[in-house]
Amino acid sequence: MADDGGVGDGLDRTPAAPADVCVVGSGPAGALVAHRLAARGADVVILEAGPRFEFSQRREQQERHIRPGMGDPWEMGGQRDEYSTGGRHYPLNAARVKGVGGSTLHWQGMVMRLHERDFEMATRYDVGEDWPLTYDDLRPYYAAAERELGVAGAIDNPYAPPRDDPFPLSAFPPSYSDSLFAEACERLGIDMHSVPNARNSEPYDGRASCQGYGTCRPVCPSGAKYTAESHVEKAESAGARVIDHAPVQRLEHDDEGDAVDAAVYATPDGTEHRQSAQRFVVACGGVENARLLLLSESEEYPDGLANSSGAVGRFFMDHLFAGAGGRLDERTRQNHVGFITSECHQFYDDEDPVEGLKLEFLNYAGPSPVIEALHAETWGDELLDQLRGSYGTHIAMGGLVEQLPDADNRVTLDPSRTDDHGNPVPHIEWSLSDRTERAIRRANEIQHAILEELDASIEWTVGPDATGPAYHQMGTTRMGADPGRSVVDADCRTHDLSNLWVVGSSVFPTGGAMNPTLTIAALSLRASESLADSL
Amino acid sequence: MELTRRDALAALAAAGATVGGGALAGRFDPPRADAGGSGAAGSPSTATPTLSTDLLDLLDALAEVLYPSDVDGRRGFVEEYVLGRTEGRPEYRAGVREAAAQLDAVARDWEGNAYADLAAEDRDRTLRRLGVETADPDPEGPITDRIRFYLVEDLLFAFYASPAGGRLVGIENPIGHPGGIESYQRGPMERDPDDPTGGDSDG
Numbered sequence A: 001m002a003d004d005g006g007v008g009d010g011l012d013r014t015p016a017a018p019a020d021v022c023v024v025g026s027g028p029a030g031a032l033v034a035h036r037l038a039a040r041g042a043d044v045v046i047l048e049a050g051p052r053f054e055f056s057q058r059r060e061q062q063e064r065h066i067r068p069g070m071g072d073p074w075e076m077g078g079q080r081d082e083y084s085t086g087g088r089h090y091p092l093n094a095a096r097v098k099g100v101g102g103s104t105l106h107w108q109g110m111v112m113r114l115h116e117r118d119f120e121m122a123t124r125y126d127v128g129e130d131w132p133l134t135y136d137d138l139r140p141y142y143a144a145a146e147r148e149l150g151v152a153g154a155i156d157n158p159y160a161p162p163r164d165d166p167f168p169l170s171a172f173p174p175s176y177s178d179s180l181f182a183e184a185c186e187r188l189g190i191d192m193h194s195v196p197n198a199r200n201s202e203p204y205d206g207r208a209s210c211q212g213y214g215t216c217r218p219v220c221p222s223g224a225k226y227t228a229e230s231h232v233e234k235a236e237s238a239g240a241r242v243i244d245h246a247p248v249q250r251l252e253h254d255d256e257g258d259a260v261d262a263a264v265y266a267t268p269d270g271t272e273h274r275q276s277a278q279r280f281v282v283a284c285g286g287v288e289n290a291r292l293l294l295l296s297e298s299e300e301y302p303d304g305l306a307n308s309s310g311a312v313g314r315f316f317m318d319h320l321f322a323g324a325g326g327r328l329d330e331r332t333r334q335n336h337v338g339f340i341t342s343e344c345h346q347f348y349d350d351e352d353p354v355e356g357l358k359l360e361f362l363n364y365a366g367p368s369p370v371i372e373a374l375h376a377e378t379w380g381d382e383l384l385d386q387l388r389g390s391y392g393t394h395i396a397m398g399g400l401v402e403q404l405p406d407a408d409n410r411v412t413l414d415p416s417r418t419d420d421h422g423n424p425v426p427h428i429e430w431s432l433s434d435r436t437e438r439a440i441r442r443a444n445e446i447q448h449a450i451l452e453e454l455d456a457s458i459e460w461t462v463g464p465d466a467t468g469p470a471y472h473q474m475g476t477t478r479m480g481a482d483p484g485r486s487v488v489d490a491d492c493r494t495h496d497l498s499n500l501w502v503v504g505s506s507v508f509p510t511g512g513a514m515n516p517t518l519t520i521a522a523l524s525l526r527a528s529e530s531l532a533d534s535l
Numbered sequence B: 001m002e003l004t005r006r007d008a009l010a011a012l013a014a015a016g017a018t019v020g021g022g023a024l025a026g027r028f029d030p031p032r033a034d035a036g037g038s039g040a041a042g043s044p045s046t047a048t049p050t051l052s053t054d055l056l057d058l059l060d061a062l063a064e065v066l067y068p069s070d071v072d073g074r075r076g077f078v079e080e081y082v083l084g085r086t087e088g089r090p091e092y093r094a095g096v097r098e099a100a101a102q103l104d105a106v107a108r109d110w111e112g113n114a115y116a117d118l119a120a121e122d123r124d125r126t127l128r129r130l131g132v133e134t135a136d137p138d139p140e141g142p143i144t145d146r147i148r149f150y151l152v153e154d155l156l157f158a159f160y161a162s163p164a165g166g167r168l169v170g171i172e173n174p175i176g177h178p179g180g181i182e183s184y185q186r187g188p189m190e191r192d193p194d195d196p197t198g199g200d201s202d203g
């Protein structure tokens, strides 16, 4: 009987023989690296803190999402996931998932490239920090990432950065409500265009095409929405081994502090195991990347592993949501599908304010009748009347606004609270500056102009007070050319330790206002090359 | 409006049940929880009261209260939905049966009759007196919360996640229903002369 670490499934959770590469975390950042390296013949082990969620359970998980009282379909919360916050509350456990596939299990799946200017905000506008690479450096990796994730898109966006190839899948056609917006936008001189979606508009890569379940976030029962489970499975087919329920507690380095020797992980029965490897890749997401380095402090690295710059945990950023909505005196046909089909990137490169901003035309404004019915305090004909009154004419816009890096926004360890293995929990200090608030107001202004042109009665606005994060944790292990000011180099390798890479949006020096995961994927593909070359 | 077998299948699909021939052909068992010791609710040693009617009768009687009044084909919808849905989910099935037995016991206590045999307005009143309208659905909570979770929410979920229920509100592809990617692109349809309440075409 294998030592399953107390999980009860009989699967072996003892360490593998010393591996070529040990990847910590199986979200898209780690899964893509693991797959690329395993495909090139490297011996790869993936350590994943969360469980493997079987695909056969997806429809029951969907029911859990729709029906109240059934808990989070991805089981986030509890002592394992404890955290504390300072400043504005950051709802961390709504903003990530622990499991094979990581937060892409729950994500929405909008995937766009950053713009050229995002890589050089300091040079152009004297704000933020330049990246140690340019859009052109990343361009071929963006194209490869779009093929890996299976992006459905069209070349109708005049504001998108230059690209060489069409998208691998054709775009989802615009929605009926997009057509209502289109007339108003045309009168205002505002351009609408398609949205690149990591979602199958036709069968792709062994996954089904979209069936219109409408619950993309948090559960896609058809498999049409990309999740990093795809690349974990491909890595496994290429020989990689995955150990789930295996949170890494700390990384241990050699005597000199030049290289990591082992990842120490714990299984649910409390046993600690040491996985050794030639190379280590930290891919735990934007908060846990910093936390794992901080937990791995040593005599050589008293402020945290790979932290001679002092930047680990600092410059925490997210994108801010800005939105507005209301009602029309006609039907708007919302909540058929759970994704959007039109955006506007026209204002993204504006210089006043310089913060990036993108606008979204929602296809899920207002309540869904089934969800409202399950929360209603009546039934029968009265319920039907209530649902008819509340469904049908809602319309809304969303948008993302850039937050520039600020050293005071940061992730530290909270020694007053511990997780299920006795480690200090992450503490997130996060606030918005006046300039971020101004950029949010700018987004609201455009949204209001469009809704007014539509003759909508505006019923709500999410502005600087009500705003919240878009669940894109960035910046806490920033990349840069100067080891005194950054944690990793342009290849995502730490300046301090020669065999340690950190991947994911924690390496972003600035975040732009585009959803981050395509850039995460592109950087992981690029990092895989430097890792492979180093083996 | 008419609920059809297709709607039940759609509800099943939304609920994640595997719809095999067997699931739909078989009967719910045991039809009466007091028929023997085989069901979780049937053991005389537990505090759970027994169900005095066929479970399906009770669910259908409840659906009559919960669903809009002009719904036809309700019993078949409930039968196929309940049968298919609890297939392969024995714990959930036990929860439904237990909640049904509790509701039935309350009816006998307060109204002197099996729940399924009460007049519709008495069934409605019993639920409201129990506080089910405002209860938090909770499979482990007090009985009112369990009735809300296993019986009321189950039946409402089946109905409003199906194209038939959704269509009454104006959405033929409600959340939870895999109705494809055409409907979101379509505009509102002309009102259907046969269906004065609906407005949208079938997805």
Ligand SMILES: Cc1cc2nc3c(=O)[nH]c(=O)nc-3n(C[C@H](O)[C@H](O)[C@H](O)COP(=O)(O)OP(=O)(O)OC[C@H]3O[C@@H](n4cnc5c(N)ncnc54)[C@H](O)[C@@H]3O)c2cc1C
Pocket: A024, A025, A026, A027, A028, A029, A030, A047, A048, A049, A050, A094, A095, A096, A097, A098, A099, A100, A101, A102, A103, A104, A106, A107, A108, A109, A110, A111, A112, A217, A246, A247, A248, A249, A283, A284, A285, A286, A288, A292, A470, A471, A472, A503, A504, A505, A515, A516, A517, A518, A520
């Ligand atoms: C609701 C929601 C919607 C989103 N929508 C979009 C979108 O539309 N577009 C977009 O681009 N992005 C979106 N995102 C963000 C996207 O999900 C993330 O950018 C992406 O998943 C990050 O990838 P990652 O691999 O770096 O981290 P994650 O996907 O978070 O994966 C990290 C993995 O590491 C594991 N881990 C953590 N600590 C340890 C440890 N110590 N030991 C072992 N394993 C560990 C975790 O369990 C997890 O499985 C969304 C996120 C959420 C929550």
Ligand code: SF4
Pocket: A199, A209, A210, A211, A212, A213, A214, A215, A216, A217, A219, A220, A221, A222, A223, A224, A225, A337, A338, A339
């Ligand atoms: S609408 Fe969303 S949840 Fe439904 S199949 Fe398409 S991608 Fe999946």
